[in-house]
Amino acid sequence: MGWDLLVVLIAPFVVAVVCWWAPVAVGRALTVASGALTFVLAVLLVPAATTMAAGGWLRADALSVVFLVAVAFLYATTALFAVGYVQPAGDIDTAARYNRRFFAGLNLFAWSMAMAPVVNGFALLWVAIEVTTVISALLVAIDDTDGATEAAWKYVLIASMGLGIALLATIVMYYAGSSVFGGAYDLFYPKLLGAAGQFPAEVVRLSFVLAVLGYGTKMGLVPVHTWLPDAHSEAPTPISALLSGSLLAVSFYAILRFYQVTVRAVGPAFPRNVLLAFGLASLALGALYLASQRDLKRLFAYSSVEHMGILAIGMSFAAPIAVVGVLLHVLAHAAAKGTAFFGAGSVVRKFGTKDMDRIRGGVGALPWSGPMLVLAVLALCALPPFGIFRSEFLIVSGGLSDPRDAIAAVLVVLVTLATLGITWFSSQTMLTPDPLPDGTTSGETSAWIVAAMAVGLVALTVLGVHPPGQLSDLLTRAAHELGTGS
């Protein structure tokens, strides 16, 4: 059944190439189709056992499928959103050029992010994530503003340095393996996982720390997160949604692969402590910075930092239920953050500014996307019945059964702090009954935006109320893969 992986490999890339040359309407339609197709293929992979394709270069086990579903879902909804959101100014030719470049870039970006979970081996993983970095850097800079230029430079520099460290981690891991496999071998996962017990401990520890530092730069772990608020706030909103919802998750996937090998080589205590340290720092700093934001998209960017911290802390708990919670959180965060950014895009379209001090009465101005944005923000704060409530509940209950249960308490406190910060925004900008500023009328800017947000909220509700049985099964299998089992 490797054909679906091959289609995932080929389709978005082909669509990207077509978008570069084809008329704009064709490109948009193809993008939406490609997004839907990728999501369907990902869903089809959910109940399957480990799938291989392309002579072993592609491999999708349960862990890969979880992240592939997250990426594909956000790809599909972002395609919908982008069709409604992207309306470049300027004359026909400039607008068409921007459109073509934007949609080609969007498809290419989504393609690269879909590649990372399904390639086999640490080396190809690094290559895939490097490709995501270069494409997203160009996309951050595509809006020709001062802020975008600054953000793009910071992003590409810091992320590339981080990936240089990640490359070093890959090489050190290769060296650890060469003690068992000899000088020349390829870095496929099953091989390394099988023999990990015999790797030299010090070398694997070094490799893991370097991997957390390197891929953590792309994931947004404090203290190497400094590019994140700038890049996520200055990029065009569909790209911000993909960056926050999918790219951070894919980088986390890379760390999880290193975690898999490290746990089998040196035991679970060391990697858990490392992840705990970075996770606590990210959660704390994200929560603190949330309270002082003035820019709408920057607010959501810091919320992403906070949620990545939660993911890292969740992995540091010993109970398997916490790992299930972490994986569910990846899916739910993708949906919630995507919807939140779509709403932010809708607000920015309507009010013409990202500055929260100048936005009032959002719910009145946007009768559909306004309330949906409020719901998305509340979902990010772990409000039931949405998916993030369920996932954080699983994480905290896993943490409370851990010997170091104080950490779960700290997690809850910090998440509450973040909630305060982010709901302050929503009450200030969205729920105030102020009259609208001059010139803005009440009404949606585009039905596509509403549709995208609705899909996201439905997915969140499904994940929160009753995740499909096969999905729960998949999560359990993935958690088992991550543990000290096979």
Next chain:
Amino acid sequence: MPLTLLAAASPPPVPSTVSGVSEAIALVVLLTEFAMLRAPLSRSQIRLYAFQSLAVSALAVFVAATQHVPELYVLAALSFGLKVVVVPAIVLRLLRDARVDLAASNRLGVASMVLLAIAISVFGFFVVGSLPVHSRSLPTPALGMAAAVILVAFLLVILRSDVVSQAVGFFSLENGVSVASLVVAAGLPLIVEVAFLFDLLVAVVVFGVLMRVHHGRTQTLSTDVLDRLRG
């Protein structure tokens, strides 16, 4: 004779000529990195980077010859073409188009930077010394030098305030990782190494594009103007 009488404590073992030469080449890579700390003009920085890449390619050829790993010849040729010819050409052309050549853009004085870089390198050497690394292809000090190159590259990026120096810092970080891979992963499959190199090429192209965007937007190559986004 007094010579033999005095040498009571046996001196540490002498490395073979081969490992001595390879260490010397790795040393050239490290010294070039330090020289970049001082280079005031962007043009001279890029030339130093080209020279450093040449040293890395020479090291690859040397390892290929002495360890009988023929794949490394291909790798050395590719990395020569990419890192000594193409990458400097791209950046030099940007400099020519920008018609800007910065004099010193250091945040600290040169001597302070060198001392700081020495301190960091010492840290790197100690970390490597505590690892149980035994490599057939290159001696362990070469790994220490690679770690020092990586750390000093970070210093270069942090303490310099123009885009070209920062980009060259990133490129020299890749050089350091290449030397490290020659020490511990000389047998990495060729296709993987080629994938790494082409990825680097794409990254370089993107760096070039963004440098041009930066210059087009701010009319300068300095990053001191990048202070809009804070908090």
Next chain:
Amino acid sequence: MAAVDLAPAEIQVLQVLTIVIFAPLVSGGIAHLEARVQGRRGPRILQPYYDLAKLFRKETLVPDEASWVFAVGPMLAFTCYLVVPLLIPVLTTYPLPLGYMGDILGGGFILGLAGFSVAVAAAETGGPYAQLGSSRAMTFGALIEPSILFITFTVALVTTTDLPYFEAAAARASLSQVVRPAHLLAGLAFFLVVLSDTGRIPVETHASTLEFGMIDEARTLEHSGPLFALLKWGSAMKQLILYVLLINVFVAPWGLAGSRSLGAVLLAIPALLLKAFGVGVVFTGIDNSFSKLRLFKITEFMAAAFLLAILAVLVLYLGGG
């Protein structure tokens, strides 16, 4: 002709005499070469001897504020420069009886004492240029000290002693010893130290007395007559001593007498002079290729020397370098 063997004490005296007699020759030769390279006719190669002879015939003028230190300083420096050749491999590969009196550190201390006495003699005259020169010389001398220390440590780590003879023996032993990074780094660092201590470009312009940059030249401005002759002679001897250390310990320790026969020892003298002249050629090349560094940038130079020295130690520390 039967080979005549010299007693070790005789060889020792011969070492000192070599340095004393031939130091001005090396100085003169380098000055002549430099002038030729710049397209001038230049002074005669034996000019320094004529200068010394002339100076010894002149009268000594002492400033009013000076004390006995003024006279003692140059004589003490000259004595130190007579002592150091006893400790270092000038002519022979094997250590001579008094050679164990001091190791590299000891030699360094004695050279430091010489520099100190000259500086004090200059400083207490009260003349502004002399004080300027001595303070600058002491500062930069202090800055180059860490490099010298680490070079000593390198030698110690390589040979487990810090007698210069053993480093030379190690370097002669095999090609691998010459190529090893620690040896190259220490040699290069010592080369920079010699550049700095003999007052050549890029630290100081050897040929003139520019107020902005002069360091060593300024210290001797207040002395005259035989005291000045001693100072000049001493500085030429210091230059040759440093060259000897550079050549016979690090760079080219070949051509030294391996036995005590008179022929071998006498052959070692021209070999030494040839090598010293070779170093002089290199220094002339540097003189004409680079410009003098501004005073506050000399710290960059010192930092570079320190970098090389400390890298030498680090490479050895990791084993095998």
